[in-house]
Amino acid sequence: MPNIGEDGVVLRAAGLAKTYDSRVPFGRSVEVLTGADMRLGPGEVVGIVGENGSGKSTLLQILVGALDPDGGSVDVAGRVGWCPQESRLYERLTVAETFDLFGEAYGLSEDAVESARDDLAARLDFERFLDYQVRHLSGGNRQKVNLAVALLHDPDVLLLDEPYTGFDWETYLAFWDLTEDLVEEGVAVAVISHLVNERERFDRIYELRDGRLHEQEVPS
């Protein structure tokens, strides 16, 4: 069971603001976030949608701590798993070596890494690629590894940026099966995508528009 804040929320963002200033004189500044608020409870699946360039990836990078906001705050209770849009892996390490390295960063024991790695590889069907270097993987398989690295340490909050890009239909379904199991265990999941096809899979959906998050109706 994840650590839960006093108000039953595992992630809360309040008043997030971010502007990208030009590095050259007289260049244009781009205001991306102007006061974005969101919350995420345990066992919730939340979608965050928005047009290209609306600031979805900026928002997610702020939520995981990869980017400092100009204003606002983020509070997280528990371990965070982050699946970035670009895989951010080491091209010349094998998949197995990648898990060893990130497992060490998470502070996991060798046995725990091996167990979680084998479980995720079986679940997402990339067992036969464990000895492949990352640069030799197809886009879909690379994305599976990218997702698995985010899940390796059994996170309480899972933040996914375009997680199923490159997945075939079988893997897409396997992804949602896995997500449903995680949600049953109480993991909070936020999925960022420019397209949300199956809205019924989400408990809530936010649309990022004009720098703010607007909650949308979800069909029951």
Place this chain on the structure above:
Amino acid sequence: MSRLGTATAAHVRSFAREPVNLGFLFVLPPVVVEVYGRAMATFPEFPFATAGAGTLGRVAGTLFSTAFVAGLLGLFQVISARRGDERLVLCGLGRTTLLASRLAALVAATLAVAAVSLVVLSLSTAVSAPGVAYAALVGAGLLYGLLGVVVGAVLPRELEGSLVLVFLADADSALSTGIFATDAPLVEFFPLHYPHALFTDAVTTGTVRGGDAAATAAYVLAALAAAFVAYRARGVSG
């Protein structure tokens, strides 16, 4: 294995699996040493020099190839893996541990390139004090490897960073040979000045001047401090 050990092993594996790195390591030193040697062999003998012009050319080429290759490897250590490093830090690997692992991998690469360069030189030139010569090359390599880290942290683009290193190492190598008639005291402050003096003496006369060794060590420590500050100041998302 410790966190530092696992991260260092991963960086060394990544380095060894990159064909460009292996090209730099095994192809550049022989080419540069030979080109410098042949080019300078056409010069008249220098009355103030302790060896012939061709030998001095090979000595300069050995030092340049070691410093330049180590500098590039330091630069690539910081730039190429930047996105992966950011994710690793967010996953919990300390930034200081990450930097230490990058520097440990850089030391391993520098030991290798210095060894290759010295072997190449010794095929054509008698080296009077090989141990001291190797130490001088390692000092020059570490110095430029750390400068590569600084350049990569400040200017995180491979092409631009490489050009800065080419210019710096080229000018530094040429001026540190001492064959140009210049009384400018600024030359003594260039990074390769003391390693070059140390290396030349080790190859030609087998002597060691304590002042050159101490100055080389001091430059390496100063570059280490600069690399630490620049890398830490870069921030997670840079």
